Amino acid sequence: MNDVLLDVTNLTVRFPAGRAGPFGPRRHVHAVDGVSFQVRRASTFGIVGQSGSGKSTVALALMRLVGISGGDVTLDGMPLSALRGDALRRARRDFQMVFQDPYASLDPRRRAGALIREPLDLLEIGSPAEREAEVLRLLSQVGLPAEAGRLFPHQFSGGQRQRLCIARALASRPRLVVCDEPVSALDVAVQAQILNLMRRLQRQLGLTYVFISHDLAVVQHLCDEVAVMYLGQVVEQAPTHRLFAAPRHPYTWSLIAAAASHGAAGQAMRRRHLTPGEPPSPIDPPPGCRFSVQCPHVTARCRTEAPHLRPAAEGHLAACHRMEELGVPDFGLAEVA
Amino acid sequence: MSGTTIPPLALSVEHLGVTLAGRDGPLPVLEDVSFGVPAGRTLALIGESGCGKSMAALALMGLLPEGLRCDTGAIRLLGEDLAVAPPARLRALRGSTLSMIFQEPMTALNPVFTVGEQIAETLRLHQGLDAAAARAGALEMLRKVEIPAAAQRLDAYPHQLSGGMRQRVMIAIALACRPRLLIADEPTTALDVTVQAQIFDLLKTLQRETGTAILLISHDLHAVADIADEVAVLYAGTCVETGPASRVLAAPEHPYTRALLACSPRLRLGAAAAGPAPDLLEVPGMVPPLGQRGPGCRFAPRCELAGADCNHPPPLRPAGAGRAAACWRVGDTTLEAVA
Ligand SMILES: Nc1ncnc2c1ncn2[C@@H]1O[C@H](COP(=O)(O)OP(=O)(O)OP(=O)(O)O)[C@@H](O)[C@H]1O
Numbered sequence: 001m002n003d004v005l006l007d008v009t010n011l012t013v014r015f016p017a018g019r020a021g022p023f024g025p026r027r028h029v030h031a032v033d034g035v036s037f038q039v040r041r042a043s044t045f046g047i048v049g050q051s052g053s054g055k056s057t058v059a060l061a062l063m064r065l066v067g068i069s070g071g072d073v074t075l076d077g078m079p080l081s082a083l084r085g086d087a088l089r090r091a092r093r094d095f096q097m098v099f100q101d102p103y104a105s106l107d108p109r110r111r112a113g114a115l116i117r118e119p120l121d122l123l124e125i126g127s128p129a130e131r132e133a134e135v136l137r138l139l140s141q142v143g144l145p146a147e148a149g150r151l152f153p154h155q156f157s158g159g160q161r162q163r164l165c166i167a168r169a170l171a172s173r174p175r176l177v178v179c180d181e182p183v184s185a186l187d188v189a190v191q192a193q194i195l196n197l198m199r200r201l202q203r204q205l206g207l208t209y210v211f212i213s214h215d216l217a218v219v220q221h222l223c224d225e226v227a228v229m230y231l232g233q234v235v236e237q238a239p240t241h242r243l244f245a246a247p248r249h250p251y252t253w254s255l256i257a258a259a260a261s262h263g264a265a266g267q268a269m270r271r272r273h274l275t276p277g278e279p280p281s282p283i284d285p286p287p288g289c290r291f292s293v294q295c296p297h298v299t300a301r302c303r304t305e306a307p308h309l310r311p312a313a314e315g316h317l318a319a320c321h322r323m324e325e326l327g328v329p330d331f332g333l334a335e336v337a
Numbered sequence: 338m339s340g341t342t343i344p345p346l347a348l349s350v351e352h353l354g355v356t357l358a359g360r361d362g363p364l365p366v367l368e369d370v371s372f373g374v375p376a377g378r379t380l381a382l383i384g385e386s387g388c389g390k391s392m393a394a395l396a397l398m399g400l401l402p403e404g405l406r407c408d409t410g411a412i413r414l415l416g417e418d419l420a421v422a423p424p425a426r427l428r429a430l431r432g433s434t435l436s437m438i439f440q441e442p443m444t445a446l447n448p449v450f451t452v453g454e455q456i457a458e459t460l461r462l463h464q465g466l467d468a469a470a471a472r473a474g475a476l477e478m479l480r481k482v483e484i485p486a487a488a489q490r491l492d493a494y495p496h497q498l499s500g501g502m503r504q505r506v507m508i509a510i511a512l513a514c515r516p517r518l519l520i521a522d523e524p525t526t527a528l529d530v531t532v533q534a535q536i537f538d539l540l541k542t543l544q545r546e547t548g549t550a551i552l553l554i555s556h557d558l559h560a561v562a563d564i565a566d567e568v569a570v571l572y573a574g575t576c577v578e579t580g581p582a583s584r585v586l587a588a589p590e591h592p593y594t595r596a597l598l599a600c601s602p603r604l605r606l607g608a609a610a611a612g613p614a615p616d617l618l619e620v621p622g623m624v625p626p627l628g629q630r631g632p633g634c635r636f637a638p639r640c641e642l643a644g645a646d647c648n649h650p651p652p653l654r655p656a657g658a659g660r661a662a663a664c665w666r667v668g669d670t671t672l673e674a675v676a
């Protein structure tokens with residue numbers, strides 16, 4: 001058995017963005033542009049990056065919920081990106097998704113039990129009696145009482161609703177669960193409950209997660225490997241412990257500085273590494289390194305020639321022309337108090 | 338901020354009580370809440386969802402929703418009690434002396450007016466500026482909140498700006514008249530970390546310039562630790578701990594504050610990044626809904642230190658320099674430490 005469950009190669013998603021003027025050329029939002037990564041079985045792969053960097057679009061493309069403009073997605077040897085119609089519908093039991101807003105992703109008129117059973121009904125898994133038993137098992141698995149099955153979504157708290165969404169995502173016994181900001185709408189106390197639940201379920205069921213978040217501390221807590229996205233591209237990717245010990249891309253430095261702890265050390269880090277301003281428009285971005293507009297270390301070459309991801313260390317990739325020269329920032333002084 | 342003298346209070350909330358009209362009489366929403374924000378300083382109001390943070394903010398603004406009323410206590414803004422101020426007086430104060438930033442900037446900005454018009458409107462209304470002066474003032478505010486290409490953005494509509502820029506515009510409007518108190522209700526929850534750090538830096542810079550007192554609302558004490566001088570922790574409508582932010586963070590007194598701090602993961606950098614993360618501490622259970630608060634300490638049902646004495650509600654009592662906590666156990670441990 002191959003160690004890799006999910007293999008993403010050169011994934012590209014473009015959205016039409018009208019024309020530049022009435023006779024101008026057709027323009028596109030390059031939401032995801034040539035993204036490649038592999039996710040090992042029973043591991044958690046994190047995707048971080050600023051708002052608009054394309055994280056959710058990657059998730060939706062993996063789920064085949066948005067059109068793929070190019071590239072391949074393979075789940076355990078099965079070419080997901082090539083599946084159509086009934087074959088795609090049948091394959092869906094293997095990959096499920098948990099969304100940020102647990103309320104918006106649940107039909108308010110259906111009871112929790114029916115919502116959890118729905119994927120089983122749609123995919124025709126088990127007999128009706130088996131499905132009912134499965135619903136009870138799932139409820140207890142996510143820490144909800146059996147009676148919760150009779151309640152409507154609005155009768156749950158935010159944290160309970162997210163438990164419900166997780167139960168529903170697990171109903172078809174998927175191998176891959178794609179989580180898009182699953183705890184971002186929850187307060188810290190409930191977030192801890194959900195993160196612990198996700199880790200426990202992973203240990204018990206051997207689940208593989210793709211986990212999207214803009215909270216670096218949460219990503220560090222949960223993920224084995226992390227990809228950093230900027231304007232539709234992966235700019236750095238590494239095992240979690242390496243990314244936070246020796247990040248190599250100036251955008252990663254900025255992201256880490258923004259999230260660094262309070263106190264003088266964190267402030268010093270922000271002064272040094274936090275990049276001001278905003279990313280350029282994702283509509284037909286300029287050639288060269290996309291981060292060059294904001295990068296404090298920019299050179300003439302960066303503006304014209306796009307850097308490719310290349311090895312910085314074992315299992316560690318970064319896309320920066322000046323990687324060797326810039327080295328690793330001294331984050332030692334910013335250790336958490 | 339320890340050691341320096343604390344400036345006079347811009348805002349002092351004393352024994353504030355807010356109730357919701359219910360079928361069987363009023364239900365307590367906030368009970369005996371007291372805290373103060375010194376001029377030019379920032380107090381963070383912390384607590385889980387449903388603890389009453391937003392209701393406290395709306396009570397201060399005189400904007401409580403239908404059915405809720407402020408029926409005990411005082412809200413002193415520069416000495417004037419807002420709890421008993423007539424609506425006309427509150428309207429005059431709002432937007433000038435007292436202003437607020439809401440969690441979702443899109444709902445607070447008017448989609449049919451340009452951001453320049455919206456800032457200028459505030460200046461015209463509260464400072465009596467003419468149109469040209471107000472527009473110039475609006476441009477200056479956009480520059481202050483570090484919006485790139487401010488002159489062009491003056492004529493942009495809210496939907497043409499990113500979430501971070503919209504929140505900057507909200508800050509520009511809120512600070513245009515140099516308020517003495519700014520209330521910011523989860524101003525960065527909808528934004529990503531980079532923008533959040535930029536917005537906090539901006540608030541601090543502007544605060545140094547204007548001396549505005551800031552009441553910052555958040556559910557994450559770590560997230561606001563950098564900008565807050567003081568904190569007040571709310572639990573189920575009561576204030577359970579107050580004190581200087583750095584000291585409350587380093588050594589929380591109340592079991593609830595301790596639990597809140599322990600349940601969020603901390604970013605580990607450099608050498609500390611090695612090794613797997615342990616499971617997070619969980620606070621079992623949830624905040625009791627309105628009408629289901631027990632007679633004793635509100636936190637007792639979820640507290641691992643709870644005992645029989647917790648059936649009596651503990652008052653907020655002094656617990657070291659500039660600090661207070663509402664927990665019967667806090668006295669005990671202090672005694673142990675002294676002995
Ligand atoms: N359906 C769509 N049509 C056109 N553009 C889109 C569409 N969906 C997303 N985009 C654009 O694609 C880019 C990537 O968006 P995406 O939602 O993937 O970002 P994200 O990283 O998930 O951001 P956030 O952290 O805010 O959720 C953005 O510029 C966005 O405006």
Ligand SMILES: Nc1ncnc2c1ncn2[C@@H]1O[C@H](COP(=O)(O)OP(=O)(O)OP(=O)(O)O)[C@@H](O)[C@H]1O
Nearest residue numbers: 357366385386387388389390391392393402556627
């Ligand atoms: N319009 C309303 N009418 C009646 N009760 C309300 C209303 N708004 C809020 N409440 C209740 O008042 C209590 C305090 O709510 P509040 O909005 O102040 O919480 P919060 O601490 O701001 O939470 P969050 O972090 O979710 O914003 C809650 O029990 C809530 O259900």
Ligand SMILES: [Mg+2]
Nearest residue numbers: 055056057180
């Ligand atoms: Mg997203």
Ligand SMILES: [Mg+2]
Nearest residue numbers: 390391392522
């Ligand atoms: Mg609120």
